[in-house]
Amino acid sequence: MQILKRAKSPILAVLLSTASFFAARVAVAAEDGAAWTGYGGNKGFQRYAPLQQIDAKNVAQLHVAWRRAGLDPVLQEKFLDLVPSNYLKSTPTLVNGVLYGSNAIGLVEAFDAVTGATKWIQKPLPVTLKEASGQGMRGVEYWRSGNDERVISLRGDFIYALNAKTGEAIKDFGDDGKVYIGIPTSDHFGSRQTSAPLVVGDIIIIGGTGGNTQGNGTGDLGLNKEAVPEDIRAYDVRNGRQLWTFHVLPREGERGLETWGKESWRFSGDMGNWGGMSADEELGYVYIPLSAPNMAYYGGHRPGDNLYANSIVALDAHTGKLVWHFQMVHHDLWDYDTASPPVLADVKINGKTVKAVIQANKVGYLYVFDRKTGEPVWPIEEKDVPQSTVPGEVTSRTQPIPTKLPPFDIQGIKESDLMDFTPALHEEAKKVADQYVTGGVFTPPSVIDPAEGGKKGTLSAPGVWGSGNWNTGAFDPDTGFYYAVSRTEPTVYGLTKLKPPATLDYSIVAAVNPNAPPPTPPAAGSTFAPPPPMINGMRGGLPLPPTLPSGLPLLKPPYGRVTAYDIGKGERKWVAPNGDDPAIRANPALKDVKLPPLLGNSGRAAPLLTKTLLFLADASDAVIGRAGIHADAKLRAYDKATGKVVAEIPLPAGATGAPMSYEANGKQYIVVPVGNAAYGSGWVAFTVN
Amino acid sequence: MRHIGFISAGLLVAAGFAPFASRGAEPPPALFTADQPAAGEALYLQRCSGCHNANLTDGGQGPGLITDGFWSNWEQKSARTLYGRILSTMPSNEPGSLLPGEALLLTAFILKSNGYPAGEQTLETADTLNPVRLHRQK
Numbered sequence: 115m116q117i118l119k120r121a122k123s124p125i126l127a128v129l130l131s132t133a134s135f136f137a138a139r140v141a142v143a144a145e146d147g148a149a150w151t152g153y154g155g156n157k158g159f160q161r162y163a164p165l166q167q168i169d170a171k172n173v174a175q176l177h178v179a180w181r182r183a184g185l186d187p188v189l190q191e192k193f194l195d196l197v198p199s200n201y202l203k204s205t206p207t208l209v210n211g212v213l214y215g216s217n218a219i220g221l222v223e224a225f226d227a228v229t230g231a232t233k234w235i236q237k238p239l240p241v242t243l244k245e246a247s248g249q250g251m252r253g254v255e256y257w258r259s260g261n262d263e264r265v266i267s268l269r270g271d272f273i274y275a276l277n278a279k280t281g282e283a284i285k286d287f288g289d290d291g292k293v294y295i296g297i298p299t300s301d302h303f304g305s306r307q308t309s310a311p312l313v314v315g316d317i318i319i320i321g322g323t324g325g326n327t328q329g330n331g332t333g334d335l336g337l338n339k340e341a342v343p344e345d346i347r348a349y350d351v352r353n354g355r356q357l358w359t360f361h362v363l364p365r366e367g368e369r370g371l372e373t374w375g376k377e378s379w380r381f382s383g384d385m386g387n388w389g390g391m392s393a394d395e396e397l398g399y400v401y402i403p404l405s406a407p408n409m410a411y412y413g414g415h416r417p418g419d420n421l422y423a424n425s426i427v428a429l430d431a432h433t434g435k436l437v438w439h440f441q442m443v444h445h446d447l448w449d450y451d452t453a454s455p456p457v458l459a460d461v462k463i464n465g466k467t468v469k470a471v472i473q474a475n476k477v478g479y480l481y482v483f484d485r486k487t488g489e490p491v492w493p494i495e496e497k498d499v500p501q502s503t504v505p506g507e508v509t510s511r512t513q514p515i516p517t518k519l520p521p522f523d524i525q526g527i528k529e530s531d532l533m534d535f536t537p538a539l540h541e542e543a544k545k546v547a548d549q550y551v552t553g554g555v556f557t558p559p560s561v562i563d564p565a566e567g568g569k570k571g572t573l574s575a576p577g578v579w580g581s582g583n584w585n586t587g588a589f590d591p592d593t594g595f596y597y598a599v600s601r602t603e604p605t606v607y608g609l610t611k612l613k614p615p616a617t618l619d620y621s622i623v624a625a626v627n628p629n630a631p632p633p634t635p636p637a638a639g640s641t642f643a644p645p646p647p648m649i650n651g652m653r654g655g656l657p658l659p660p661t662l663p664s665g666l667p668l669l670k671p672p673y674g675r676v677t678a679y680d681i682g683k684g685e686r687k688w689v690a691p692n693g694d695d696p697a698i699r700a701n702p703a704l705k706d707v708k709l710p711p712l713l714g715n716s717g718r719a720a721p722l723l724t725k726t727l728l729f730l731a732d733a734s735d736a737v738i739g740r741a742g743i744h745a746d747a748k749l750r751a752y753d754k755a756t757g758k759v760v761a762e763i764p765l766p767a768g769a770t771g772a773p774m775s776y777e778a779n780g781k782q783y784i785v786v787p788v789g790n791a792a793y794g795s796g797w798v799a800f801t802v803n
Numbered sequence: 804m805r806h807i808g809f810i811s812a813g814l815l816v817a818a819g820f821a822p823f824a825s826r827g828a829e830p831p832p833a834l835f836t837a838d839q840p841a842a843g844e845a846l847y848l849q850r851c852s853g854c855h856n857a858n859l860t861d862g863g864q865g866p867g868l869i870t871d872g873f874w875s876n877w878e879q880k881s882a883r884t885l886y887g888r889i890l891s892t893m894p895s896n897e898p899g900s901l902l903p904g905e906a907l908l909l910t911a912f913i914l915k916s917n918g919y920p921a922g923e924q925t926l927e928t929a930d931t932l933n934p935v936r937l938h939r940q941k
Contacts, residue, residue: 195887195929199895219891219898247891247899270899306896323896579863624857653848655856656863735875739866744875791876 150208150774153253153310158458159392161588162723163775167782168802169726173751174761176800179783180230181766184218184250184795189235193243200736200789201770203252203308205720206797208776209263213785214256214278216310218795220248220269222276227778230799234281236267236274252390252584252771253310255318257351266318266351271296271305273318273349288354295320299342307388309584312400314393314431317357318349319400321387336654337616337623339415341383341408346427348434358434362386362404362422369436375417375508382416384408385423389584390455392471393431394485400431401458401471401485405451409654410578411559411607412447412620414506419444424452426473426481428488438488442475444510447502447558448607449578450476454586458485461594461682472589472596472681474582477555478521480598480679481514492518492684499556504609506619513556518684522598522677523581524669525555527573533662533670535707542662543669547573549660550606559607561620571608571622575669578605578656579738585720585772588728594682595754597728599692601674601716601741603667606657624655658740664703672714673698673741676721676730678757690757692719693732693743693750717742720772722784727760728752729775729784734768736789743768749786749800763800767793831940833922834882834931835911840921843912846905850894859916865895869916874939882935886910903929 155161168176183190184202198218206215208227217223217235224233238245254267256278263278264287273295275287283291296305307322323344343363349356362385364370371379385404393400407416407423424443427436443450454474459482461468471485482491496512524531532543550573551560560572576582580603588597609620660668667673672691680687691714698704698713717733718741731749735742747768751761771787781801789795848857854865861867877885890906892898901909911926918940926932 193891194883196891197884197887199888199892243891244899249892249895249898624852624862653852653857655852658861658863735872739870739872740861744872791880 148208148777150206150776152207152255152312153205153772154390154392154455155774157312157314157393157395158589159390159455159587160457160459160591160723161721161772162590164725165775165777165782166725167777168724168775168784170751170753170760172802173727174763175802176749176761176763176784177802179228179799179801181798182225182230182796184787184789184797186217186223186232186235189219189221189238189246192241193246195243196246198795199249200734200767200791200793200795201250202787202789202795202797203250203771204787205253205772205774206785207254207256208774208778209256209278211778212278214254214265215787215797216251216254216267216269218250218789219246220250220267221246222254222265222267222274222281224265224278224281227776227783228781230797236276236281239283249308251310252308255311255313257313257316259316264351266311266313268295268307268311268320268322273311273320273354275351275354286353293349293354293356295322295347297342297344309388309390312391312393313351314395314400315398316351317431318351319346319391319402319431320349321346321391321402323384323386323388336409337612337618337621337652339378339409339618340381343383344386346387346402346429346434348431360402360427360429360434360436363407364421370421373419373421376415378416378418382407382420384410389451389453392456392458394458394469397486398431399428399437399485401456401473402427402429403452403454403456403473403475405453406446406449409618409621410446410449411622412504412507412609412618413445414504414508414619416445417508419510420446424450424475426452426456426471426483428471428485440481440483440488440490440494440514442473442477442479442481442514444513445508447507447509448476448556448574448605452476453584454582455584457587457589457596459589459594459596459681460591463491463682463684470681472587474522474586474598476576476578476581476583478523478525478576478581478600479516480519480522480596481516482519482681490516492516500553500558502558502560504559504561504620507558509558519679520686522686523600523602523675524575526557527552527575527604527669531575531669533666533668535670535704535709539662539666539703546660546662546668550608559609559622562608562610571606573604573606573660575602575604576600577603577659579603580605583718585718588721588723589681590723590754592725593754594680595687596679596681597721597723598677598679599675599719599721599730600677601718602669602672602714603716603741604659604669606660608657610652612652621654622656623652624657662703664701666698666701666703671695671710672712673716674714674719676728676752676757678754688757690752690759692730693748696746697744715741715743717768719769722773722775723754724775724782726754728754729773731765731769731773731786734770734788734790736768736770736791736795744790745792747788749773749784766798767795770795831919831938832935833920833924834914834935835921835926836924837921839908839911839926840915843908843910843915846909847912850901851909854895859913868913877937878939880937882910882914882932882937883929885913885937886929886932889913
């Protein structure tokens, strides 16, 4: 058990040359109560608005000030077949009384902060259904130099720069206002990102994915080990010129290459950033959480720690040079992405102000670092973990475990985690769990044993979709509290031995309909290359979490929760269920069973903090089809100190993105992106009189 | 403070047609020939199953397309709207990449997977779907 210091020291020379560069260019003051200057509220991604007009006394009187459709009807009416998703992701950015959001098809819309009325809408160019087809993004960025004001957005394979006053393309940015960012892959798949870009000084920084499908899955799955690294890239906000690339997978001659055994750096990939980024503009550093390598559940072909997978990297925003990094999961076998936004926090710890960055991940821990040096604020210890039994797998002997802050969700599966509404249900749950290998949080995936009574793989939590994600964190600079929002859902990691032409030895697979027709060559004019989706009648596919025979969850509630930490004290303060789950409550198997007052909801909800309250909405089932609220959603206000619900305000549909708050014309507003099948999608603004 | 942007309702109005429902008692309409959903399945396995699962039950990255959840979204909606949803938003990491003909085959496959029968008539144009209101077949 050695104390870990994997975080590398700062490169001082680089630091000195860039600090002044950025100090001069802080476009909008983060402390300006009227502003919400980016998807995360500010560059530190605190999801905090320093406003107090809406407080515990009047919050119950919140009423709708305006609503706005997720796609302006003008565009909607042009194309009969433009049917946007109801998963409206965008938290608008507010600057000078104007909100900028990514609409339901990913184009930028500017609207009035007081009335919600349209100022302008980005035009699809050319105006065709194909160009209008799209998915929304979680946010857009704003940049300004003198009179030159721009909105920077990502959509599909392009970064767009728009005139913030008119919505017109900035002609001298890239190619008539857009820059191509596609990463070439053999299956021609396009770039994929849901988070906003980050603008630091005059530099646009983007993450995103693009290499995903090479492994033959569309997520982290597949039957092949080949993928493309999803590098971080930076562009000049003035002209769109590419400035630097940070290799998430080191190239020959670069540090970290030695963490990829068997020359696996030659063919490995993924590791993209999709959980948001933050920046310390004074230091000139950008903080970037990175995700899992391909493939995420078996790594026999990639022995070693696999840098910079599952890490936070601090880069010099000016040069793209690595300042420090910390890897939360070595040699990932669980898809334990570092997928939550890194949150900047200046906190008093033992009487000394620490400039920290707080990073949550899918393991369910908070990792806190000095954001200048990368030094852990409290020791993070390398602890021995169970070793894999899968042939060819070389498990990391240890994993880093924070010594101070306890996790924000369940880890591993213990009997005490299993459903226990009644003794009979608990017995049922034990029977189901018994079919799997279970253990602590780093219990590795195992091979499915087809024998009668054989284990069907490893069952573990937080799992692929549980715990921390893009929605997880918010930080209150007044109190030093951090709020982690998480969902509880186990994953089955059951591996199957593959045969060539699959290039992976093991993967998690789903059998395909044995009578399924063979792959068709692409039709004339199709933009797809023909991928080989099935090998030997299989393809990558993650099974859904097992349930009890009645369809009830295997685990006990809460299924969604918010956990408050006092970062200064290094303590977990309280845990509260995040709303209720009417679908579970209505299960006939629970008739006559006395249930806890709130079950928590496993929809993915994002927090908002103000000076007075913590807000958390019911997440819509448009976010993750099988979880979330289908109807009768609420926005809840919590007491920040105790987690007690102060008020519940009805929403027209569940939240599909993070709420935000601002002040305009002397009034405080709260805007929530919402959507479901009955409502469509839109932004709804609340205020009090 | 108008309630704007009711996507599906707006669409039907924009299209200028009055949809009819295939009521519970009536047999569902045969909208396509048997080879169309078969071709749709091949496309589906290539472009959709990675997220929605090979058997349309939710692949973790995308919701089920034959499930209660799916029908809570699509009951009584226009089949044309479902086609438009596929054409203009899917695959969600590459919207705009499907050809109209491909979206038509995929629609046929999803309907077939939900119990809609094949028949004599080839589904040649999406306009055929305009008057069809979706209804869950048991």
